[in-house]
Amino acid sequence: MQIKLIAIGKTDSKELEQLIQEYVKRLGFYTKFELDIIPDIKNSKNLSEASQKEKEGELILKKVQQSDELVLLDEQGKHYSSLAFSEYLQKKMNAGLKNLIFVIGGPYGFSDEVYKRANGKLSLSAMTFSHQMVRLFFVEQIYRAHTILRNEPYHHQ
Numbered sequence: 606m607q608i609k610l611i612a613i614g615k616t617d618s619k620e621l622e623q624l625i626q627e628y629v630k631r632l633g634f635y636t637k638f639e640l641d642i643i644p645d646i647k648n649s650k651n652l653s654e655a656s657q658k659e660k661e662g663e664l665i666l667k668k669v670q671q672s673d674e675l676v677l678l679d680e681q682g683k684h685y686s687s688l689a690f691s692e693y694l695q696k697k698m699n700a701g702l703k704n705l706i707f708v709i710g711g712p713y714g715f716s717d718e719v720y721k722r723a724n725g726k727l728s729l730s731a732m733t734f735s736h737q738m739v740r741l742f743f744v745e746q747i748y749r750a751h752t753i754l755r756n757e758p759y760h761h762q
């Protein structure tokens with residue numbers, strides 16, 4: 606199974622980008638993983654929040670095939686412990702899913718079309734994080750999940 610994380614806009618902070626890349630590199634030893642960054646929408650300052658979300662939504666949906674499972678990172682989504690998240694990933698692998706795609710929304714979240722297409726929503730916390738920080742937190746959780754599945758001493762219950 607290929608796991609893909611789609612996010613919008615390049616990471617502004619070098620330090621944050623370095624940490625994200627560190628986990629992306631580590632993940633490569635465990636699974637097929639791709640971080641797919643959609644470039645920022647041009648002239649977004651001249652757009653309303655709704656139009657920006659709509660444009661971002663179109664770009665997100667272009668990247669999704671019919672058979673892909675699409676899960677949105679969303680404060681209102683389902684909460685998992687790290688252990689439960691590792692079990693969730695294992696189930697998806699066992700089910701023979703080809704592509705599991707997670708998406709992080711832009712600064713204003715997702716358009717209605719993206720919500721309609723999604724197969725599920727996953728929350729990392731009831732608190733709202735910046736869309737750039739979520740990348741780091743989530744790649745670390747995917748990495749952690751794989752170390753749990755392999756009984757490696759990274760995660761401590």
Ligand SMILES: C[S@@+](CC[C@H](N)C(=O)[O-])C[C@H]1O[C@@H](n2cnc3c(N)ncnc32)[C@H](O)[C@@H]1O
Nearest residue numbers: 678679680709710714728729730732733734736
């Ligand atoms: C700044 S937030 C947007 C918040 C906005 N209130 C909304 O309606 O979604 C940008 C993106 O970061 C992600 N995000 C932020 N906090 C999150 C959390 N606690 N759990 C999961 N995803 C989160 C979501 O993908 C969200 O679309």
